[in-house]
Amino acid sequence: MTELLVGTRKGLFVLEGDAGSEKPFEMKARAFPGNVVEFAIRDPRTGTYFASVTSGHYGPRVMHAADPTGEWEPTTGLGYPEDDEWTLERIWAIEPGEADGLMYAGVAPAGLFTSTDGGMTWELNRALFAQPTRKDWQPGAGGLCLHSIATWPGDPSRLALGISAVGVWLSDDGGASWRHGNEGLVPRYLPEGADGTIDLCVHNMHRAPLRPERLFMQFHGGVYRSDDAGETWIPIMDGLPADFGFPMVIDPSDPDSAFVIPMIGDDDRVTVDGRVRVYGTRDAGETWTALADGLPQEDAYLTILRQAFAADGQGPGMGLYFGATSGDVFGSGDAGATWFSVRERLAPVNSVRVS
Amino acid sequence: MATVKLRAPLKDLAGGNREVSIDAGSVGEVLKELERQHPRMVGWVLDEHGHVRPHVNVFVDGERVREDAAVARSATIHVLPSISGGCA
Numbered sequence: 503m504t505e506l507l508v509g510t511r512k513g514l515f516v517l518e519g520d521a522g523s524e525k526p527f528e529m530k531a532r533a534f535p536g537n538v539v540e541f542a543i544r545d546p547r548t549g550t551y552f553a554s555v556t557s558g559h560y561g562p563r564v565m566h567a568a569d570p571t572g573e574w575e576p577t578t579g580l581g582y583p584e585d586d587e588w589t590l591e592r593i594w595a596i597e598p599g600e601a602d603g604l605m606y607a608g609v610a611p612a613g614l615f616t617s618t619d620g621g622m623t624w625e626l627n628r629a630l631f632a633q634p635t636r637k638d639w640q641p642g643a644g645g646l647c648l649h650s651i652a653t654w655p656g657d658p659s660r661l662a663l664g665i666s667a668v669g670v671w672l673s674d675d676g677g678a679s680w681r682h683g684n685e686g687l688v689p690r691y692l693p694e695g696a697d698g699t700i701d702l703c704v705h706n707m708h709r710a711p712l713r714p715e716r717l718f719m720q721f722h723g724g725v726y727r728s729d730d731a732g733e734t735w736i737p738i739m740d741g742l743p744a745d746f747g748f749p750m751v752i753d754p755s756d757p758d759s760a761f762v763i764p765m766i767g768d769d770d771r772v773t774v775d776g777r778v779r780v781y782g783t784r785d786a787g788e789t790w791t792a793l794a795d796g797l798p799q800e801d802a803y804l805t806i807l808r809q810a811f812a813a814d815g816q817g818p819g820m821g822l823y824f825g826a827t828s829g830d831v832f833g834s835g836d837a838g839a840t841w842f843s844v845r846e847r848l849a850p851v852n853s854v855r856v857s
Numbered sequence: 858m859a860t861v862k863l864r865a866p867l868k869d870l871a872g873g874n875r876e877v878s879i880d881a882g883s884v885g886e887v888l889k890e891l892e893r894q895h896p897r898m899v900g901w902v903l904d905e906h907g908h909v910r911p912h913v914n915v916f917v918d919g920e921r922v923r924e925d926a927a928v929a930r931s932a933t934i935h936v937l938p939s940i941s942g943g944c945a
Contacts, residue, residue, distance in 0.1 A: 559912045559938035560866070560901040576870075576897055581905030589904050 504814060505530070505857035506833075507551070507570065508825055509539035512849035514553050516570045521814075521821050521835030524842035531571035541809050542570075544857040545598050545605070548620055551857075552577075554593035554607075562592050564607060566621060570857075579624035580607065580615055582631075588613075595809070596621070597651040600658040608648035612639060612665045616677065627677050630663075635700050642666035642703045642722065643768075649808055650707035652732075654714045662709065662717060662732045669702030670719075672732050683728070686735035690723045691768070706750040706808055713757035716786075720750045720762055727760075727787050738787025743774040749811030753820055753837065758786040761793075761813075761838065763806045763824060772803035780822065780838050793838035804828055809853035825851030859887060859932040867936060870897040884915055885924035887934060902936055912939045 506517040506527060513534045519527030533539075534555050540562075542553040551570045556562040565574040582588040588611045595608040599616075607615040607624060614627040639646055650664030662683065663671040670683035682699065689698045703722030710716040715731040718738075724745050726735040739745040744764040753759035761782045765771045773779065778797040781790045798804075804826035814821030822838050825831040831844040831851065858878040868875055872895060879894075881887045885907060892899045902913050909915055909924050916935040917926055928934065 557901075559910065561904060561910055563900060576900075578896070578899060581900060584906050589906065 504821060505544075506812075506823055506831070506844065507542040507544065507553075507853075507855045507857060508831060508845075508848060508851055509542045509553065509809070509853035510825075510829070510849035510851050511538050513537060514539040514542050514555075514570070515845075515848055517831070517845055519844065521833055521842075524835070524840075526842075526846075527831075527833075527844045529845070533570060533574060534565075539852065540592055541595060541853040541855075543596055543855045544570075545621065547598060547602075550621065552596045552621055554596060556592055562590055562609075564593055564596060564621070564624070577617075577622055577624060579617075580609065582611075582613070582626065591645060592647065594647045594649040595651055597653065600653050600656055604658055606651045606653075606661075608651050608663070610645040610647035611641075612646045612648040612668060614648055614651070614663060614677065629673075629678055630671065630680050633680065635668075638700060639665075639668045640701055644808070650704065652707055652709040652717060654709065654731075655711045657714075660714075660731070662707065664704035664707035664719070666705065667703035667722070668700050669704060670707065670732050683732035684735070685733060686728075686737075687721060687726065688724060688737070705748045708750055708752045708760070710752055710757035710759075711754050716757050718750060718752060718760040718787075720747050722746070722768065725760075725762060725787065736787075738783070741790040742781055743779070746771070747806075748808040749806050749824060751811050751813040751822065753813065753816055755816035756784060759784050760787065761811070761822065763811060765805065771805050773806075776801045776803055778802045778804055778826075778832070780824070780841075782838055793834070794841070795839065796834075796841035797832060804830070807852055809855075810851050812854045812856050814856035821856060823854050823856065825854045827851060858930060859928050859934055861887060861891060861934045861936065863936055867898065867901060870901060871895045880930070881928060883924065883928055884909070884917065884922055884926045884934070887928055888915075888924065888936075912941055913937070914939045 508515040516531040517527035538556040540554040567574040605617040605621045615624040652662040654660035672683040706720040717728045719726040725739040779794040811824040820837040822834040827850040829848040833844040858880045
């Protein structure tokens, strides 16, 4: 059985089902009713569940639970320094690190928090916070958010971060220092000749674990690949119906693989031609294949948000799941070859992850 | 001591107590002491700068106030979600 954690504008939905059966998943639980759940994951090392919850009244926080159908408790330490003007708005990503107890949280306004006790308490990464350009950082439409945290398998010293709209940041010393990794990215939304050093709107970024110097990125106009650990980027969007989008996943067993869900563009963020299509590459972006069998192909104008696409397992039997702001969730048990409806009419979906 | 009246979810974070008695001179001090006594409440009513969150209302003896308001020893303080803060 597969357990899905679906974060929505109206709480967390815990779904369970069998991708092979191609039947809708059952609803095991709904948590945090009335609150926005930005993101939820289960740390596979400990089995602990984490949910980023934003209350319209009581602010943002990360909650944890041993059982997502049971009681959730708040974690502590997420917040900017009292004497700084920034106030924590949202927690976009929660990512297990590459050492026992090590975890990361990416937040808005853009910052990185680290936990060394398995996500119970958090501490601000001061080196990123102290960047002299921070006063000039500009938000994307979704806010000034740190949403992508790409760890390096087995090496906690190496990290890559994606920030909208402040580009890629790289560290080789566990976050003690940071540098840009933006060469090759083309911000078409800036006038020619403009200084695009920091106004770079990364939408999503993933590392290929079997070839960790390789990263894939969905940019604000463009899909890119890096083969040098994020130092330079190569455009790979030829063959896609549009180069705008937010969601991205990879097959962890295939360093040449990436999957995206293109949308028309930044002024019309819906699926292209009213057809819901995932596009996959198995040759590092040389070619892209539409994966749409079983997905709506007529008058379907869906918006799939940044964290609302998830992979489960690897290879030809890899599960793929995504949810839309329409409240529809789709799944595939064969790496996108065929799709089925996991669930309809949920609240607008912010995130999907497989437990 | 001032009496702080709480509703869910704050009541649950305060160990299920609907009322908590606190001796402090201002609303901000009352809420900080509430956090000290019930650490699970940290960050819920006050943000990281010590300000009452914009969509939380604090009433002292029926008057809506912010964190710098004075609190008499006999005061009754209600901490409530505002009608503006829900999610559409």
